[in-house]
Each structure stands twice: as structure tokens, then as C-alpha cells.
Amino acid sequence: MTYQGVKFKTKMLGSEIPQDLRLEGLKDWCKKFHHYNLAPPYEGGSYGNLSFRLQDGQDQFIITGTKIGLKNELADDCFVRIQSCDLEKGTVYAHGMREPSSESMLHFAIYHQRKDVNAIFHGHCQKILSKASKLKITETVKEEPYGTVELVQGVLDILNDKSFLIMKEHGFISLGKNIKEAGELALQMYKKC
Numbered sequence: 437m438t439y440q441g442v443k444f445k446t447k448m449l450g451s452e453i454p455q456d457l458r459l460e461g462l463k464d465w466c467k468k469f470h471h472y473n474l475a476p477p478y479e480g481g482s483y484g485n486l487s488f489r490l491q492d493g494q495d496q497f498i499i500t501g502t503k504i505g506l507k508n509e510l511a512d513d514c515f516v517r518i519q520s521c522d523l524e525k526g527t528v529y530a531h532g533m534r535e536p537s538s539e540s541m542l543h544f545a546i547y548h549q550r551k552d553v554n555a556i557f558h559g560h561c562q563k564i565l566s567k568a569s570k571l572k573i574t575e576t577v578k579e580e581p582y583g584t585v586e587l588v589q590g591v592l593d594i595l596n597d598k599s600f601l602i603m604k605e606h607g608f609i610s611l612g613k614n615i616k617e618a619g620e621l622a623l624q625m626y627k628k629c
């Protein structure tokens with residue numbers, strides 16, 4: 437059997453639907469990610485997850501729910517609020533109507549380490565991956581299964597003050613001080629490829 441890594445668990449603390457004016461902006465970028473195929477669809481969902489930090493200096497954020505098809509008109513209940521994560525226990529604490537994205541712990545770890553980052557967009561794009569070395573984009577050292585503690589650690593190891601990086605054989609992460617900046621950086625990299 438292949439090594440699956442340590443997947444994190446989600447604990448739902450409540451079912452209230454996120455309410456925030458910035459959700460509309462995030463929904464627009466979900467559509468754009470689908471349009472440019474930066475989060476390719478699969479049966480019942482899309483390969484990508486987008487989030488923004490709720491308040492400066494705090495680690496709470498809103499993220500796309502798991503198995504959300506970004507091609508769809510997304511209602512507010514497609515999004516989940518992450519209250520906190522316990523990286524050691526591998527547990528994510530969330531509020532919402534559905535389970536949060538399988539990469540919620542990755543988003544949390546980045547917000548925790550980088551207080552200058554207020555939006556994180558993760559997508560899958562073969563074009564960007566194949567041009568990584570040509571465009572001098574930093575890549576994680578090793579391929580790790582999605583949703584694992586090992587994947588999070590691999591990203592933290594290379595993060596420093598970077599705003600765009602690649603998870604080996606997996607996908608890209610685009611960071612911004614706001615939603616617009618994270619989105620435009622991803623599009624800019626895509627257009628370079």
C-alpha cells in the first residue's frame with residue numbers, strides 16, 4: 437500500500453453560514469479560477485480552494501467548502517469559517533453547513549506564519565507546474581499527499597516571504613495582502629506560462 441500521510445480531521449463547532457461582504461469578491465475569483473481552468477473540475481467538485489483572513493492579525497478565515505464545483509453559482513453556504521487548527525493533533529475546528537476544504541490546515545498554517553497574507557488561493561495547473569523551473573518558482577522538495585500534515589510542513593519549509601510557490605507534482609499557492617492581489621498574481625503567473 438502506498439503511504440497516505442497523516443490526514444487531518446475536521447471538528448464542526450457550529451453550523452452558522454459565513455456572512456461577510458468580501459464573500460462576493462471571493463465568489464468572483466472562484467468563477468475566474470474555473471474560467472481559466474486553474475481549479476479543474478472533477479466529479480462533484482474542483483481541484484482548488486480559496487480563502488481570506490477575517491481580521492488582521494487573527495488566524496480565523498473563510499474558505500471554500502469541500503467538493504464545491506467552482507463552475508456553479510456559489511451560495512454563502514458553500515463557504516466555511518475556520519476558527520482554529522491544532523497542527524499537532526491534526527484537527528481543524530470549523531463553523532458552517534459543510535466540511536471545509538481538504539487543504540484548510542495548509543491555509544491555517546500559512547496565515548499563522550505570515551501575518552502580511554490575508555488571502556490564499558490554491559489551484560492545479562499543469563502549465564504552471566511544467567514551467568516552474570523556467571520561471572524560477574520555488575517548489576516544495578517532495579511530493580506529499582493532499583490534506584496531510586507532511587504537505588503543510590513541506591510548504592512551511594520553503595515559505596519565507598514568498599508570494600507564489602508550487603507544491604511538487606500537485607499545484608500552486610498564490611498569496612496576497614487581499615483577495616484581489618492573490619487572484620491577480622495567480623492569473624499573472626498563468627498568463628506567463
Ligand SMILES: [Zn+2]
Nearest residue numbers: 483484582607
Ligand atoms: Zn490541491
